[in-house]
Amino acid sequence: MTKYIFVTGGVLSSLGKGITAASVGTLLKHAGKNVGMLKIDPYINVDPGTMSPLEHGEVFVTKDGAETDLDIGNYERFLDKSFLKTSNFTTGQVYSSVIERERAGGYLGQTIQVVPHIVGEIVKRIKEAGEGHDILVVELGGTVGDIEGLPFMEAIRQMKHDEEVAGTFFVHVTLIPYIKAAGEMKSKPTQHSVQELRRIGITPQMIIARSENALPKTFKKKLAMSCDVSPDSVVEALDAATIYDVPMSFLRQNILKPIAKELELGEVAPDMQEWDSLVKKIVQPKGKVVIGFVGKYLALKESYKSLTEALIHAGAHLDSRVEICWVDSEEIEERGAQTLLNDCDGILVAGGFGNRGVEGKIQAIEYARVNKIPYLGICLGMQLTLVEYARNVLGLEGANSIEFDENTPHPMIYLIDNFLDQSGGMQLRTHQSPMGGTLRLGEYPCDTKEGSLLRQAYNGQKTIYERHRHRYEANPAYREQLENAGMIVTGESNGLIETVEIQGHPWFLGVQFHPEFTSRLQTPNPSILAFVNASLNAE
CATH class of the missing domain: 3.40.50.300 (P-loop containing nucleotide triphosphate hydrolases)
Structure with missing residues (x-):
């Protein structure tokens, strides 16, 4: 008993x-x-x-x-x-x-x-x-x-x-x-x-x-x-x-x-x-790396508890202190990305809901992409990666997520309900929340692309398992245009776009899942570990 x-x-x-x-x-x-x-x-x-x-x-x-x-x-x-x-x-x-x-x-x-x-x-x-x-x-x-x-x-x-x-x-x-x-x-x-x-x-x-x-x-x-x-x-x-x-x-x-x-x-x-x-490496590390953490709930940093802890885990395994430079995405809209992110070795754009501070996050993504700074976009951060690329590389004016503009001429991101309708009732573990939205929750498999940063981060695993909490998905209708322009889909789950990378960029990864939920002190999440390592070794 x-x-x-x-x-x-x-x-x-x-x-x-x-x-x-x-x-x-x-x-x-x-x-x-x-x-x-x-x-x-x-x-x-x-x-x-x-x-x-x-x-x-x-x-x-x-x-x-x-x-x-x-x-x-x-x-x-x-x-x-x-x-x-x-x-x-x-x-x-x-x-x-x-x-x-x-x-x-x-x-x-x-x-x-x-x-x-x-x-x-x-x-x-x-x-x-x-x-x-x-x-x-x-x-x-x-x-x-x-x-x-x-x-x-x-x-x-x-x-x-x-x-x-x-x-x-x-x-x-x-x-x-x-x-x-x-x-x-x-x-x-x-x-x-x-x-x-x-x-x-x-x-x-x-x-x-x-x-x-x-x-x-x-x-x-x-x-x-x-x-x-x-x-x-x-x-x-x-x-x-x-x-x-x-x-x-x-x-x-x-x-x-x-x-x-x-x-x-x-x-x-x-x-x-x-x-x-590992504790000794957290307390007295040999190296240091500065990560620009772009978010919108910085008044209560507990909102990003798993993510900040995941960065600590990665730092412990790399014997380096991960110094977080907290950057409010709304402040980027006022002062510009370069002013706030200039001294960062890597840039992380976190998840979130609602349109407050979204344009600031998009500016941060563009800054990381153009200046070849190691980048990790998580959930909303990944979705806005597609929006930024569509606007500034593909030239699709007005491209957006329907979360922020229901009438956008180029819906790069749309509701999971639309995907379920189009896929003939694909079997996904979804949850109808009391507030009326359908969420994709919990662990799902993700098939990784050979030769990708993603597969390399996960030590060559063809299929990985990560957790989700979101109600919007990347629109596969734009996949061909994105890939022709250098943004490659490197992870898929049941036909859904899970991860994207940019050809020619030293380290750029957007993930629809939340890698921080599976990070532990003794086994850090591979994608976050690879991101911190890339930031640590950035030229």
Whole structure:
């Protein structure tokens, strides 16, 4: 039977519960355990798919096409493993399932209540996520005391006594503030947070103490005593140079000892040698490369979390610091591409929705193309690559995507619905969103062209697998014109144009998929790695 580690947070949000959960999972995985991960989000949205990136941050897409919380991305990047839609669920999904079952008569006329029905659904989903694993690490979003989190707290409390559960371990992440005027650290916020957990019926067995300063031994002893945990179960989580050093910090503090003892795991000795080597290359790299990151959600850089992490992964494997030069595409429209991108070794144009800043992205693409600067365009970045080429090389005036101009005389990019209609109902995993659009979601195969940068990046693989999240596709009607003018289609998926390259350019690649979703610290995504390498070696 599966054993469960529950990670809760107290005092305030953004303390790093996700990194804590991922770090514990990583150490257990490297100790030979089969580890699953689960993020529970108490918000009422069914999923983050319709939420603004400025509201929620990045929407992470799993290989089976689920739109999930960005913490699932951290889990994959840390554990070097693909997780599925069962690794994330929300209040909205729980209530929707219960209500649908009630409407269908599934409860045989019972009065539907939070206890036992909502809590029962939560427990069922947690157990489903744990199936087939030795250990499931469960991160509960939000903060102890939040009204929306109470049903989830009750569910994990009940699981302590569940005969189908092999064991439970509760980790509580909390803040240790330093009051500068008094010159003291304060434990009271943590004590009160633990008291709130106890009131619910949960006694944490480990405290992860987030602090800017190291905890004195006397303070740790006081914290252990007041929170009723053993001294070796108070673990410091200091600000780190990189999030990937957190597992190493935890390992140095022997974090697995109390976990293994309580869950009866036997001896656990993680082999973190390769991981440690990569972390050292992130912290003290030999080289440096500057990437111009052209986006439109720069007010919240969490919107591009997977992509910025993927650049770090590539840099670690190339022993180089990837310095990101953030460039707002709207600012390019005002000041010009050369002014903002002149000092960049490579240019990356990221994805996005809506027409704000689109012309700035097109200018950035033209600048990279004309000046022979290594270029990677992702999703919308790839689509605008076709638009830019059509306008400035093919001379097709007014060329555009129908996302931005429904009446464009040259629709280089059009809705996936149109393609589905023309292809006689091609079998694609699509999703009809509540906002009325059809999305291509999840993992799809892509056939690579012999001799292409794409195939070279993926070490000669004829077919690769990458993830998608978009509702517009490249129009194949313009393929012949583009290829005759030097823009070659080098990747295809079921007849869809997946990647394009430009003949005579040292390194220029546009990809319809999101390569960042499959990048991990130990196995960086090949296309992003090749792009950073080309930028590093650019003349």
